[in-house]
Structures are given as structure tokens and as C-alpha cells.
Amino acid sequence: MTASELGTPIQGVTLYSFTRAFHGREYDLEGLIRKVAAEGYGPGLEIIGFSSFRGFPAIDDRFAGEFRDLVEEQGLVTTSLAINADIGIHRDRLLDQDELVAYMTRQIEAAAKLGFPIARVQISITPDSMERLAPIAEKHGVTLALEVHADQYASHPRILALRDRYEKVGSPYLGFTADWGATVSGFAPSALEAYRRRGASEELLAKVVELWDRYYEQGPPADQAEHGQRFGSFIGLAAQHGRSDLGIDFGINGTGLFGPARVDDWLEIMPWIRHVHGKFFGIDENGEEPSVPVRDLIRLLVENGYSGAVSSEYEGWHWNNWQDAFEIVRAEQAVQRSAAENAGSRMITDAAEARSALAAHLAQPVTR
């Protein structure tokens, strides 16, 4: 493929979008998979191992077979299994990298068993450890897509160090998951509404927006220290207004969910983007995402020839308990499809086409 060919991204969803419905026991895993298929949120299907599979990463053969049959019967295509780098699993110390490699290996094996061609991995894995995991990924036929998530972003030093190592190793099994939360353009209005409902004053909320906008103008934090300062400034703001109880939440959302990098920052790692988290937080009265530039992000992918999967990842459920996540995802996917068409292409919604497009995307050698 040449860079001038337009991409056709694959539509899909992560079950993480429906956390409230699963956690609230409205749908079990099978019910949720059937719902995704019936409502047309696929064909791409992403699942978080530790959220949806009891006993994960241990997966017995019978369960794996039933799961794969269900996905196929429902006309869905497994894209990414989100696995976790739980480096802080012990209370008194962090895992060393040997332990972390072993911890990830069990989950990569689970991804292969369940039929996922991609495993989303996380930032605590060093370049050395990613290099060690490459042959394990290859053995199991699972591409490792390390998630670039706020407070990091594509041109962050830690991500560039990974990219440079990928380039040296040259394995098609090492890449990135681009999470759109790194390139947000505003503090999500639905989050502000949730704080309003918790009694936050309009004055405080205006200050939160002002602070976030200032960081957007400055661009993303250069390093962990600057990230920490910003986190602390949200806590300080809440304290100044007598709402210390909201401070950590402002900090987590303002720095860890709403990352202020620009859309074209993704170009730094574009050839290594194997999967995309279409992170978003809500849909406004005009049917648009008010704080994530979904249209620009889809255009960027299309124009750069991306034909991998985009998992719609609705994360407004953390605070939005007054709107239906299923309807919100439906509306966001309509924006994605419209954006792809406006960019002269389309989203893939057919399962067979999605399967072959994803296989071709993952087999593609990296060329800069």
C-alpha cells in the first residue's frame, strides 16, 4: 500500500463502553455480545480480559470454543483483547520486568486461545521487555499494540523510545494502539454536568475549563514531572473553592482522560498504529462529540491509509448515569461513518471484509 491510498477503517466497539450495563448485571457477556451484533455496533469486537472473563487469564478450552463459536455466529470479528500490565499488583513493590514479561505472556496466550489477533498492552512495559515479548507474540500470532493513552501521547519521550526500538527490532508483531483520549480538544461537557449535579458552583466549573484550556494551549506535558504539577493544580483549584472532595477526580479526568495533544501528533507513530481506541465522552444535541475531534481523527486515519479497526470506546459512563450508553455509541459511530465518507472513503461494516482487511493490516510491514 502506498501512502496515497485512502484507508477504510473497520467499525467496531469495545465492551468497556457498556461497563455500567455489565456491572449492573443487565447483560452478561453472552448477552452483551448478542446486543452488539443485533444493534450493528460491530463487526469489530474488543474485550477487556480482566473485565469480562472470570478467572482471566486462565481460559479453559471448552469456554474458548464456545466463545469463538458465538462471535462467529453473531457475525462479529474479534479485534483486540485488552490485557493489563499490572506492575503494581503487589502492595509493597513493583513487579520487575522478568515478572512483568511472564505476567503478559499468560495473557497473550489467552488472547490467542480466544481468537484475538491483537493484544492491547500498556505503558509499564519497557522497550527491552517489548523486544523480549516479540517472539512470544509471533509464536502465538498475536500483535502487541501498546496503548498510547493520556497522559502520554505519540511524541512523548517514552513512546518515541518504544517506536525507535520497534524500528530496530523490525517485527510486525510490535505496534501501538492509538487512544483518542490523548488528543482531546476540551474538558468534556458531560463531566462538567456531572460535577454540577454534585453541587459544584458555576464559578468553579468555569475555572476548571479555563485551567484545562490553558494546558491545551501549552500542549501536552513534557514529562512525568510536568504531568504531576498539572494534576496537583486541579487538586489545588478544587481546594481553593472548598470542594477538595472533587480534586482528585478533576486531576484524573483533566490529565489522564482529556489529553491535550493535537491530532497530527499521531503522525509520529502512524506506521506502527495497529489498533485504535475511538475514545469519546458524549454526544451533544447536534449529534456531534463536543470534546473529541472525531471527524479530524477519522480523516487522519483515512488519509494515512489506515484500514485497521477502530473500537468505539465510550468513557462518559464514569460520570454519566442519566443517558443510555447504547444510544451514545450508536450516535458516535454515525459520526465516524460520516467523517470517513467526507474524507472520500468509508468505514468497513461487513464482517467478511473486516476479517480480511484486518488480516492485511496486521500483516503489513512497517515502512516509514
Place this chain on the structure above:
Amino acid sequence: MISDRIIEQGTLTTDGSRASVEVRLPWYRALPGSCIGQAQLTIDGVEAPVDSLRWRMNGREFTFAELSSNTEEWWFPTDSAVLSGDLAIDGDAEHEVRVDLTVYIPYIIIGDGETLHIEENSTKTMKAVAA
């Protein structure tokens, strides 16, 4: 986070000297015992002694010290755990129940090797049932 769901309505029980209530994970994915930090159980403004608190999940009962080093037993997001402590309350009467819970998020490291923890609480009023 799903802090509004920590306490399961209608699950307060008492045997005269101890009280217990069912609690739900305020997070989206399973966490091992080692990531379940401190808890408090407060009924009608009276806090159960910390040393008396016990945690039941997956059919086993744990002290919080036992949980802190356990990476084998996992709290699945759709399962209820049971928090109990020494509190003498009246059966068959309404009580205000508050649960405070700290959970560690093992893949989010902040600063110098410190694992992010979140502190959540919820208060609900419900009738106690004699065990």
C-alpha cells in the same frame, strides 16, 4: 468509577453482635485481594473497629492483612463481596449504612513507583435482617 453502586441495597444483616453488608467493586475490571485496601463500615454513625472487619469473597473469609498479600483470589466485577464487623445493631429496623473502600489500580503508576489508589464511599439506608 461506579461509587454509587458500592452498597447493595437490602443486604444488611445482623446476628446481634456483628453486622454485614454486601458490597460491589467500584471499578470496571477484576482486582486481586492485594488491590483491596482499607475499608470502613459505619452504621448510624458508629464505625466498626478496624480489627474486627472481615471480607468474604469467592466463598472464603479474609482479614484485610490477608488480602493485602493475596494475588490469587480475584474480585470479579459482577460479584458481591461481604464486609462485616463488630457492631451491635437492632434487627428489623432501618439503619444508615456507610461503606468506605480504597482500591489500588495496579496498572497505573503515579510518581515514584506509587500505585494509584482510589477512595470511594457510599451511604444507603436500609432495614437490617436478623441472620
